[in-house]
Amino acid sequence: MRITNDIRYAGVNDHSVDLFEGQYNVPNGMAYNSYVILDNKIAVMDTVDKNFTHEWLDNLAGILEDRNPDYLVIQHMEPDHSANIMQFMDTYPEATVVSSEKAFRMMRNFFGTDFESRRLVVGEGDTLTLGKHVLTFVTAPMVHWPEVIVTYDSTDKVLFSADGFGKFGALDAKEEWADEARRYYIGIVGKYGTQVQALLKKAASLDIQTICPLHGPVLNENLGYYLKLYDTWSSYRAESDGIVIAYTSVYGNTKKAVEMLTDKLRANGCPRVVVHDLARTDMAEAVSDAFRYEKIVLATTTYNADIFPFMREFISHLTERSFKNKTVALIENGSWDPLAAKIMKKMLSDCKNIDFADTTVKIMSALNDDSISQIEKLAEELTKEYVAQNGERANKNDLSALFNIGYGLYVVTSNDGKKDNGLIVNTVSQVTNTPNQIAVCINKQNYSHHIIKQTGIMNVNCLSVEAPFSVFETFGFKSGRVVDKFANCQPLRSDNGLAFLPKYINSFMSLKVEKYVDLDTHGMFICTVTEARVVSDKETMTYTYYQKNVKPKPQLDGKKGYVCKVCGYVYEGEELPDDYICPLCKHGTADFEQIK
Numbered sequence: 001m002r003i004t005n006d007i008r009y010a011g012v013n014d015h016s017v018d019l020f021e022g023q024y025n026v027p028n029g030m031a032y033n034s035y036v037i038l039d040n041k042i043a044v045m046d047t048v049d050k051n052f053t054h055e056w057l058d059n060l061a062g063i064l065e066d067r068n069p070d071y072l073v074i075q076h077m078e079p080d081h082s083a084n085i086m087q088f089m090d091t092y093p094e095a096t097v098v099s100s101e102k103a104f105r106m107m108r109n110f111f112g113t114d115f116e117s118r119r120l121v122v123g124e125g126d127t128l129t130l131g132k133h134v135l136t137f138v139t140a141p142m143v144h145w146p147e148v149i150v151t152y153d154s155t156d157k158v159l160f161s162a163d164g165f166g167k168f169g170a171l172d173a174k175e176e177w178a179d180e181a182r183r184y185y186i187g188i189v190g191k192y193g194t195q196v197q198a199l200l201k202k203a204a205s206l207d208i209q210t211i212c213p214l215h216g217p218v219l220n221e222n223l224g225y226y227l228k229l230y231d232t233w234s235s236y237r238a239e240s241d242g243i244v245i246a247y248t249s250v251y252g253n254t255k256k257a258v259e260m261l262t263d264k265l266r267a268n269g270c271p272r273v274v275v276h277d278l279a280r281t282d283m284a285e286a287v288s289d290a291f292r293y294e295k296i297v298l299a300t301t302t303y304n305a306d307i308f309p310f311m312r313e314f315i316s317h318l319t320e321r322s323f324k325n326k327t328v329a330l331i332e333n334g335s336w337d338p339l340a341a342k343i344m345k346k347m348l349s350d351c352k353n354i355d356f357a358d359t360t361v362k363i364m365s366a367l368n369d370d371s372i373s374q375i376e377k378l379a380e381e382l383t384k385e386y387v388a389q390n391g392e393r394a395n396k397n398d399l400s401a402l403f404n405i406g407y408g409l410y411v412v413t414s415n416d417g418k419k420d421n422g423l424i425v426n427t428v429s430q431v432t433n434t435p436n437q438i439a440v441c442i443n444k445q446n447y448s449h450h451i452i453k454q455t456g457i458m459n460v461n462c463l464s465v466e467a468p469f470s471v472f473e474t475f476g477f478k479s480g481r482v483v484d485k486f487a488n489c490q491p492l493r494s495d496n497g498l499a500f501l502p503k504y505i506n507s508f509m510s511l512k513v514e515k516y517v518d519l520d521t522h523g524m525f526i527c528t529v530t531e532a533r534v535v536s537d538k539e540t541m542t543y544t545y546y547q548k549n550v551k552p553k554p555q556l557d558g559k560k561g562y563v564c565k566v567c568g569y570v571y572e573g574e575e576l577p578d579d580y581i582c583p584l585c586k587h588g589t590a591d592f593e594q595i596k
Contacts, residue, residue: 003035003210003218004156006133010034010044010059012052013170020168024187024284028173028180032080033214035160036063037153040131041070043098045151045160046214047084056084057091068092071120071128073135074099075162076148077106081214086111089118096120098128100139102147122149138202140164142195144188150199157209163189164199165226166215178229181216185233186288190321196234200227228488236324237468238294241503242272243382246286247299247331248279248308253366254333258299260367261331261375268383269390278310287317290326295382299331299361302339311340315347323348325466329357329378335365357381388535389492389502396495401507401532402430404462405438408540411461411475412440413491413499414451420491420499421480423448424472424585426543427522428460436529438511441522445581447481449523456513458525459498464538467504469550477567477584495531507534562592570595 001009011033020026032048034056042064048056060069072088072095075081085107089095097119099107104114104121122128122137129135133155140148143164151160167181189196211219211226219226232239243265249255258275265273274293276286290296300311328348332340341360348354359378363371388394405428413422427441440460442449452458463471475485491499500508511527541550547565554568561572567585571592580589 001218003212004158006038007153007156007158007212008036008038008063009218010036010056010063011171012048012055012059013172014049014052015170016051021188024168024183025282026168028168028175029170030080030168031171031215031217033212033216034059035212036060036069037130037133037135038063039133042067043071043073043128043130043133043135044069044088044095045073045212046075046081047072047088049080050083053084053087057087069095070130071096071098073128073151073160074103074107075150075160076145076214077103077110078145078163079110082107082110089115098122100137100147100149103149106147138199140195140199142192143199144192144195152206152208154207157207158212159203159206159208159210160212161214163214164196165211165219165230166213167217169216171217177217177226181226181229182233182239182292183284183288184215185230186291186321187284190233190291193234193236193322196230200231200234203227233291235468236291236322238325239292240272240294242274242293243270243295243297244286244289244293245273245275245297245299246278246290246311246314247276247297248301248310249277249299249333250301250303250308253363254299254301254331256367257331257333257361257363257371257375258297260372261297261299261361261379264376264379265383268379269386269393270383271386278308278314283314283317286314287321290314290318290323291321295327295329297329297331297378297382298344300333300340300344302332302334302337302343305339307340307343311344312347315344319347319351322351324352324354326351326353327355327357327382329359329361329382331361331363331375331378333363333365338362338364384537385535388533391493391495394533396531396533398507398532398534399436399529401462401509401534402433402436402438402529404507404534404540405430406540406542408542409463409467409472409546411463411471411501411505412442412448412452413459413461413501414448414455414457415498416447416451416454416480419480419484420486421448421451422461422475422485422499423480424476431526437514438509438527438529440511440525440527441519442525443522447479451480452513452525453516453523457496457498458511458513458527459494459496459500459508460511461501461505461508463541464504464506464536465541465545465549466538467541467550469552471504472546472550472567494533506536506538506540507532560595562594565591565593 015029035045037043097115108114124139136152247258300308330341332338361374431439494510496510510531513525515526517524562576564582566587569584
């Protein structure tokens with residue numbers, strides 16, 4: 001397979017393997033990828049599993065024809081990629097092994113030699129010139145072993161990504177990339193989200209047109225899709241709306257409770273309910289779904305003064321992989337002394353940002369009126385936001401939405417007649433309650449100010465503490481006149497026809513402008529409330545919370561000047577002009593501080 005004019009595929013498909021790494025079901029096999037870069041000098045990128053030595057060497061010989069390779073680049077020392085280093089070096093005795101210092105120490109452990117006379121040790125930013133191709137090496141420690149490097153070819157703009165962006169399945173298997181890539185990532189790399197985030201930041205500075213992983217297909221189209229998924233997975237954010245129910249049942253009564261809850265969740269508008277019987281399901285798939293969806297219900301029995309073994313195993317898989325940022329609900333069953341809920345909660349006690357549902361369902365042997373009532377209450381609690389998002393079922397006069405107004409951060413949405421628009425504001429306040437009137441201040445330079453003056457309507461979305469920095473990048477740093485703020489988001493609609501955010505808000509209000517007050521640089525819109533919905537019980541995102549927990553720390557790296565406290569933009573200069581406006585977030589000098 002030709003990747004580019006000079007880069008060829010030399011890997012193999014494995015359809016004999018049933019369990020990858022001894023635990024992951026791979027019904028469609030595996031691919032062990034290796035690549036060859038043909039230039040004045042030739043580099044072979046990684047080897048393959050030990051069971052395919054001769055097939056791989058034959059592939060190399062067919063690509064090389066009568067030439068000999070100069071380098072073998074080893075990015076990762078797991079045996080499915082490094083098992084044939086010795087065979088390669090015996091076949092091509094003039095070649096040099098290129099790898100990290102830690103990898104060479106591992107080679108001594110695996111092979112009894114670190115190729116001292118035939119090696120090139122590389123680290124962060126080191127380069128290797130093959131002719132017109134220049135390889136730059138980027139360290140990727142703990143993605144997902146400590147010795148890992150990835151390699152960037154600046155000529156063909158190819159990233160050789162080691163295990164990153166890999167998936168289960170042989171290359172000749174026809175299947176969706178995301179499902180098997182997610183199961184692969186969560187199972188194998190999931191614990192190391194912080195390290196993956198660090199690598200993604202390094203990759204962001206590179207012009208990448210093709211990704212060549214060590215498992216799965218070569219990626220050369222719609223790379224933003226794959227990068228976005230990796231960013232979501234490694235940030236431990238929910239990828240999809242929906243609820244996972246993971247359960248075990250001995251005599252069927254817990255199963256009945258799960259089936260009843262499933263029906264009620266779907267009836268209340270939950271977009272997806274995924275159910276896993278942990279005694280029968282693929283455990284890796286259940287674990288990946290637990291990370292994929294925003295909420296999870298754990299239902300099990302008390303068993304030997306503990307919980308049922310499959311549930312204990314499942315929760316252990318979650319905690320081992322840094323499970324966090326989820327809503328968790330519990331269902332327990334016991335005949336005389338139920339302990340399951342207490343034990344499950346304790347097992348999850350070290351996980352960060354876990355919100356336990358207020359309702360815990362307790363079943364004493366079999367369902368009765370009390371436990372059925374608890375299931376109904378839990379269903380209402382878990383689907384509150386879905387009901388609020390439904391135009392027919394929502395309570396559209398829930399004025400408790402006004403209680404979420406404070407010194408917070410909001411997305412104000414509008415529409416110019418052609419497309420939806422939105423911006424971040426931090427000046428929303430209730431000015432009267434008879435009638436309910438809201439004041440919203442917007443900078444006159446913002447396109448939204450122009451739209452709202454013309455249309456007289458807006459929606460105020462109250463951001464919750466779940467909102468990631470990407471929300472602020474989208475709605476705060478670019479003008480809606482030149483970009484589509486909802487290009488990567490499918491909005492929902494309120495009765496006034498305007499968009500409201502499908503996630504990361506705890507409420508929204510539709511406003512009608514009754515009066516406008518000119519405040520020089522800003523305009524104040526005095527509005528009445530035409531619709532108000534409470535979407536969730538999450539806390540409102542305050543400006544302080546944003547500063548401490550959401551906004552990335554600016555990379556100052558010895559820079560001198562002033563940094564914007566809102567977005568982190570750095571103005572490099574001795575003096576900050578009095579009339580300076582941040583080019584990203586449009587805030588003035590009052591929101592800048594001197595770098596010390």
